[in-house]
Amino acid sequence: MTLILTRSEIHGLLADATAEVAAAVADAHRDLALRRADLPAPPAMGVPGSDGAFLAMAAASGPAGLAAVKLLADLPGNAERGLPVQRSAVLAVSAETGAVAAVLDGAVLTRVRTAAATAVATEVLARPGARVLGLLGTGPLARAHARALRATRDWERVLVWGRRPERAAELAAWISGELGLDAATGVDPRSVTEAADVLCTLTPSREPLVRGAWLTPGQHVNAVGAPPRPDHREIDSEGMARSRIVVDSFATARRKSGEVLIPLAEGVLGEDDFRTELGDVLTGRAAGRSTREEITLFDSVGVGLQDLAVARLLIDLAGKEGVGTRIDLTA
Known part of the structure; x- marks a missing residue:
């Protein structure tokens, strides 16, 4: 049956x-x-x-x-x-x-497994002392991420930004009321990025929302929202170049991720810069975070x-x- x-x-x-x-x-x-x-x-x-x-x-x-x-x-x-x-x-x-x-x-x-993959990556890549979670995006995927990430760290604050301020305020209120976390809205992507220990980008953006110059030492970034198309990305090339990159699947990222394909075409990245897969870190075949100051980035294209x-x-x-x-x- x-x-x-x-x-x-x-x-x-x-x-x-x-x-x-x-x-x-x-x-x-x-x-x-x-x-x-x-x-x-x-x-x-x-x-x-x-x-x-x-x-x-x-x-x-x-x-x-x-x-x-x-x-x-x-x-x-x-x-x-x-x-x-x-x-x-x-x-x-x-x-x-x-x-x-x-x-x-x-x-x-799809929404739940995507958030779960982010939570798994955050567990092994984010600093143990991470306390501020940043969410760029306010749709159902953002809610799924807030729920999935709640247990990964003892968050002191969650900062939310969205293109529609009323949606950001609604999400912050839901996080506070439903999940019991202190949540507030940020004024723009830069303010949320600079304040976050762990940043999740959760928008269907075609152009970068996050600039590499905004990233801070020791930060962990989950690049999640861009559709699996080679010309879509949420993080610019400088941000990718400043980060140690872990992907869900090298073969998929090599074909579908604008986050890696655009800087690869520009010569900013080489293939060896994004060969490490999440499974390699989970099995100990590759190291997770190497120092407290390292910027880590999980490029989540989503896989079958x-x-x-x-x-x-x-x-x-x-x-x-x-x-x-x-x-x-x-x-």
């Missing part, structure tokens, strides 16, 4: 599973480093005459017992239609028999193995709680 999970069902299953999602994502990156999982760079497809892009984000995992693919549609024209710019769905099959295990809506799954890891978790949780619809696709 094939499990079908809707967005609201996934939201309910993951609402209290922050730690479980982070553990699943961390295990997936360890499996990748130890060659127990396969993660090809996703191909991008387009429709003639459209600026839309379709990414097939595939992965296979022995420990999870699944192969999966998420079809991500990135459609800028949807903004004028009042529709989400990005939409996705995940298909997971048994790695042993090929039977379709699950079909899952991708929105909440993270989707697979959360799909495995959702299948298991749905089975325990009796959630979802089960159908026989072969009938």
